[in-house]
Amino acid sequence: MNTYSHKIFGWAAGILLLLSACSKDFLERKPQAALDESQLTNKKGVNILLVGAYGAIDGQDFVNGDMVNLSGGSGYVVSPDNWVYGSVCGGDAHKGSSPDDASTILTVATFGTNASNGFFNDKWRVNYEGIRRCNFVLHLLTKVTDMTDAEKTEVAAEARFLRGHFYSDLKKMFDKVPWMDETNTDFANLNVDQYKLPNKESIWPKIEADFQYAMQNLNERQSEVGRANKWAAAAYLAKTYLYQAKYTDAMPIFENVINNGVTTKGVKFNLVKHFHDNYDGATENNEEDVFSIQYSANDGSGGTANANQGEMLNYPYGGPFSCCGFYQPSQDLVNSFRTDDNGLPYLDSYNQHPVKNDMGIASADNFVPDGGNLDPRLDWTVGRRGLPYLDWGLHPGRDWIRTQTSAGPYSPKKNVYMQATQSQFYDPNGWAPGNAINYVLIRFSDVLLMAAECQAQVGDLSKAEAYVNRVRARAMDPSGWVHTYIDDDNPLEGNTDDPAANYVIGTYPVGTFGGSGKDWALKAIHFERKLELAMEGHRFFDLVRWGEAETTLNAYFTYEATITSDIAGARFTPKKNEYFPIPQRQIDLSIKDGKSTLDQNHGY
Structure with missing residues (x-):
């Protein structure tokens, strides 16, 4: 949320760990400095723990000077933007x-892992850590006596919103996951494996219930952004609802939000005026921000x-950045930004028009x-040779690439801080860059x-067209394009007459969707998501829910393997790779009466 809240999160996380540790002491002696539940069962304690639940969204922690995630591994493994699982995959x-650098990611990206x-x-x-924090808030809330009913309802709604978030992330990753809520009353040890819970039933209805409660009870305005x-x-x-193809349920809610x-x-x-304002620390928390993770530097x-x-x-890799050359956009993605003379994408043949x-x-x-x-969204998404890399100068090509x-x-761009504001948004306190975007x-x-x-x-193709065109129209404004530099003293200054490339983008003519039919309209919508949300961790999960993963990803592997060597031999196997495997460690921990209570996903 902000610097203060991050510090409170650290305190709250420590309290959770103390509560967990003190009850499992093999001598059954309470450490002198530990807190028990009664010390937190009040308005201040519950709100501190709620901030701790928010803090778990990013999956990160700082322990003994080492950058690790809440489960003890490297932070990039659990990045909440799912850059490995959603975008690379x-x-x-x-x-x-x-x-050979973090080669385990390759086994995930090529669907050769177990x-x-x-x-x-x-x-x-990491997700269950967030869930247990939410559950602990809900557990304590029933015992608090110094809060009004309205205050309790607001806290409960925030906790259930966060719990829904963590469970929805698990659901789209693993499908078959066990449900643990505040009715699991042994909060001495909040790890899910303690309860030996099964994963045989879909948890979508319970996720729906959490978000429904949150929608009905949360305030419109909040004191912290x-x-x-x-x-x-x-x-x-x-x-x-959309992820379950419940379009008639989802549509009126989306319309209400819009x-x-x-x-x-x-x-x-x-929509903010300029596309890049969504990826700049100086312009964040804007009118396009429905919900975001708040990062802070220094x-x-x-x-x-x-x-x-x-x-x-x-x-x-190299240049003004200390690390590390990962997350390189694909040629397939870059080709997707090619447009025809009308400024429209080549939905089916984009790789026949390579950039x-x-x-x-x-x-x-x-x-x-x-x-x-x-x-023009290409050059706010991808760093490519000879084009301005934000305000760091022209991308030099191979000197910034570790192994072409x-x-x-190519280089990633949406997550990178600006040179002009690095004193505010760049954090140099680790072995790799941090930023406050x-x-x-x-x-x-x-x-x-x-x-x-x-x-x-299930609705109106003309309205679907209008929504897509609204997104595309934002990208048509030349003032929001990448420009070449015209003032060495102010590298951010540009001129609408000097675009950095030949940007040509248009909207679909009125009636295109209706005249082309539902299937064509859906193809255009799916492609627009690829362009607008590129490198934001959505793509794999979209392909799976659309039923397009096998065809699209295997075509991608075939094409991209003619350019790079890293994905040679990769293949997406249908009825298996739609979901990642249930972790073997969790299956082993779930054994009860000699039998695992967790079922493995098909094919693993």
Whole structure:
């Protein structure tokens, strides 16, 4: 939320650990400095623990000077933007760096991994850590006597919203997950494996119930910008319905969010004027922000746990950045931004119109960037040779790439801080960069495109078209494009007459969706999500829920393997790879009466 809240989160996390540890002491002696539940069963204690539940969203912690996640592993493994699982596995990007650097990511990205991969156990445990914090808040809340009913309801709604978030992340990752709530009353040890709970029933109805409660009981405005409000809960509830293909349930909620929703500051939801304002610390928490993770830099914690640590590897290799060359956008993604003479995408044949790259060309050698028609969102999403890399100067190509032959010639961009404001938003306190750029879990353009999907499925194709065009129209404003530099003293200054590339983008002519039919309209909507939300961790999960993962990803592997070596032999196997394996460690821990209570996903 803010620096103060991050510090409170650290205190709250410590309290949770003390409570857990004191009850499991093998001597059954209470440590002198430990707190018991009675010391927290009051308004102040419950609110501190609620902030601790918010703090678990990013999955990070700072322990003994080492950057780790809440389960004890590397922070990037559990990054809440799901850059490994959502974007690398979805074809947005390559692992990056060199093949032997964090090579476990490659086994995940090529679908060659198994249930023993520790990444999955880390992801599982981080989400359940968040869930147990929410449950503890709800457990204590029933005993508090110094709060009004309205205050209790608000806290309960925030805790249930957060619990819904953690469970929805587990559900889309693993499908078959056990449900643990505040009725599990032994809060001495809140780990899910203690209860030997089964994972045989879908938890979607319970996730729906949490978001429904939150939507009905949360305030519209909040005292701190990072807290959830009723409209964030509404968007999450509608998204939960969408993931189950309950379009008729989702559609009116999305429409309500679009027409009436406001931010926690009371500002009506809208698209910000410039696309890049969603990825700049100076312009965050804006009218497009439905719900986001609040990051902070140089907050006095001594490390980068609160500074977007999950993406600490994802900066160009070399140059002005200390690390690490991961998360390199794919050629397939770059080609997707090619447009025709009307400024529209090539929905089916984009790879037949490839964007020129500098593969195999040294930075000292001459290279002229692609001169064809391009969607301007490309150069706010992907760093490519000869184009401005934010305000750091022109991307030099191979000098900023660790191994071109392995992962291609491109660099990530949406997560990178600006040079002009690095004193405020860059955090150098770790071995890899940190920054204070929030990660937006749901933004308004995402809501518009999800609503368009529902309209195309069960509503009005013209309204679906209008929502897609609203997103595309924002990208048409030349003042929001990447420009070449015209003033060396002010590298952010640009001129609408000097775009950095040949940007040509248009909206779909009125009636296109209706005239082309439902299936074509859905194809256009799906493609627009690929463009608008690229490198934001959504792609793999979208492909799975659309039933398009097998066809799209295997075509991606075939095409991209002709350019890079890292994904050679990769293959998506249907009826298996739609979900990741239940961690073997959790299956082993769930044994009860000689038998595991957790079922493994099919095919693992």
